[in-house]
Amino acid sequence: MDYTNLLNYDEKIKLGIIGASQGFGYTTLVQVKNIEQIDLRVVSSIDIEESYKALVETGYNKERIVICHTVEEIKKTDESKIIIVDDYKLVLEAEITSIIETTGNITVGTYISENALNKGINVYMVSKETDSFAGPYFNQLAYENNVIYTLVNGDQPxxxxxxxxxxxxxxxxxxxxxxxxxxxxxxxxxxxxxxxxxxxxxxxxxxxxxxxxxxxxxxxxxxxxxxxxxxxxxxxxxxxxxxxxxxxxxxxxxxxxxxxxxxxxxxxxxxxxxxxxxxxxxxxxxxxxxxxxxxxxxxxxxxxxxxxxxxxxxxxxxxxxxxxxxxxxxxxxxxxxxxxxMMGIEAPLSVILGDRLGIGVRNDTRQVSVMVGVAEDEIKKGHTFKVYGHHHEIENVTPRLLEIDKANNAVPFYLLNDIKLKKDIKKGDVISLDDIDDELIDNKAFNIYQKGLELK
Known part of the structure; x- marks a missing residue:
């Protein structure tokens, strides 16, 4: 594809980045600074100081950076400024057209995606953990709202x-x-x-x-x-x-x-x-x-x-x-x-293709396969699963990828985080809804997964 014509747009894409201080988000900060068509409007991470450090370290002018803690403060901030927030929900209040979500946190990813798409904000999803169970629903929601939900170049998927x-x-x-x-x-x-x-x-x-x-x-x-x-x-x-x-x-x-x-x-x-x-x-x-x-x-x-x-x-x-x-x-x-x-080096391509040409919009994504967890050893009743580490793993649980027709009522791997077992499970068992406390049924992320399964 020859991208030359895409260089000729004057209107700015107003971008927010969640998880901007490390890894993919950090490399995106570096690259976005070189893209005239993209105006970085707001960034968020758990630590405001880390966000500030990342912006300065990657070459953004200190005079442009403003820290905000409320919607009112955001609304009063001049459009030429780059806003830092520590509450990811505030990113949606910053008059942005697009957002890149890079946290790997499914609570953040599901909230941001659903609310952004309903507000007409395009979503560029880096957090594979969220997309693994929520992608079908969010693709459909984007299609219905005539906005973008898509995975991001720079990561293998x-x-x-x-x-x-x-x-x-x-x-x-x-x-x-x-x-x-x-x-x-x-x-x-x-x-x-x-x-x-x-x-x-x-x-x-x-x-x-x-x-x-x-x-x-x-x-x-x-x-x-x-x-x-x-x-x-x-x-x-x-x-x-x-x-x-x-x-x-x-x-x-x-x-x-x-x-x-x-x-x-x-x-x-x-x-x-x-x-x-x-x-x-x-x-x-x-x-x-x-x-x-x-x-x-x-x-x-x-x-x-x-x-x-x-x-x-x-x-x-x-x-x-x-x-x-x-x-x-x-x-x-x-x-x-x-x-x-190349992580964030390629990320602007997805944003420009999505915002300018609508590439990335589709309503045919379905839960073709499910990432599930298999017990490596016997796990006792009362155990609470925790996602941890750089690769977002779960101790004593091996990930497997099952075709949807063979997954039965298995719990998607990343929906196991903070979930407690209500009975013992044996080595080699796929962890299912029958094994866990009922609180998952009321979990927002699980409801999103179920909505995706209901798509025909």
Whole structure:
């Protein structure tokens, strides 16, 4: 897509950012400052001082920054100022046209989305935790109110959805869509050590990887897993992101835990294909995840996204291979990928496409799959679940992604936060409505999930 014409708008997009002091919100602050079409009007985080520090640190003029605690103070503030609030509800009072929600907090995400959409404010959703159970309802609500609700570029779900829609537009026969997990396995051929690149500098001796460096068949993947299984595990963020993609595209989970093969990029077209063609998939039309394996001097996939598609024309195969594209050894499948997700650097694209062209509006999103929680061990009556940590996990609960028809009355993973068990559950049980105290039934977020399920 040529974006040149979108540079020629004079009218400003008045933007609010919730969760602006860290991570995705922080990188969005950095980038929005460079966008003439976007006027940053209001930011919010729990700590006003952190918001102020983030604005100053990213280059905003101190003279423009005003701290407000009430609606009255906001209404009296000149439009040229940037408002800081610590109450996220006040963001909706700042005469904005659009809002980016980045907190990962489902209480914040559901309140902001519903109220903003009903007020005619466009919502750009970064918080995958909220969208995993509320996306279908909020997409429908936006459609009914003629406003925008959409996921945001810069995170893998929207990037993969965009790549998938492009693939459909050009007529690809798509077999699988997926992403690499957040962190790579980086192998030092000289020392034989593997580093898991999550910032913890974990080293693992794996000289025997040399024997399984070149992919032959599924046996290669099994051997790599045996060598590196101490570094593997299902990551809640990955499961959640594929839940979002599944709900928008209609693609099903490859399996409930996703496959997570340890793979090099040049192997993807051989691995994410049906088993009858030497791959790992039980069926086509799936979402999946892999761990990238690379040498220390090779580039990272950087949590990027990919499509696997079938090609039935031999001359087309030869032409694509000649251009350097990834083609399977059996000459049936191709792979196209985008090796990046650059957080807030890409976020303004979603806002401009949404506000200017209405891209992102859809009313066909449904709860195709559900992210659920499975007990890792027996959990006793009275236990209260808590979401914690950078990856928003729950202790002693493994995330799984189930097709909606197989989820029965399972509780969506992030709706378990602060919920108490009313009876013991066994290891391996999917946590369901029958297991928890009845307060969830009166929970606003759960009601939103139910409204999404009712859509036909």
């Amino acid at each position: 929207r990037n993969l959805i965009d790549l998938y829609s492009w693939g459909r537009l050009v007529g690809l026969d798509i077999i699988a869509a997926g992403k690499s997990s957040e962190y790579d396995f980086v192998w030092d051929r000289d020392s034989g050590e593997v580093t898991y690149t999550d910032g913890k500098e974990e080293y693992f001796s794996a000289k025997e990887l040399l024997h399984y460096w070149e992919y032959k068949d599924k046996t290669t993947l099994n051997q790599r897993y045996e060598i590196l299984k101490g570094l593997t595990g299902t990551i809640a963020a990955d499961i959640c992101e594929m839940n979002l993609v599944s709900n928008v595209t209609g693609l099903l989970p490859a399996n409930s835990s996703l496959n997570y093969p340890i793979a090099k990029v040049n192997e993807l077209a051989d691995i994410f294909v049906p088993k009858e063609d030497g791959g790992i998939l039980d069926h086509s039309g799936v979402v999946d995840v892999f761990y990238q394996l690379r040498e220390k001097n090779e580039p990272s996939f950087a949590g990027g996204v990919f499509l696997i598609f079938e090609i039935k024309n031999k001359k087309m195969i030869d032409l694509l291979r000649g251009k350097g594209h990834l083609i399977s050894k059996n000459e049936k499948y191709g792979c196209i990928y985008e090796p990046y997700h």
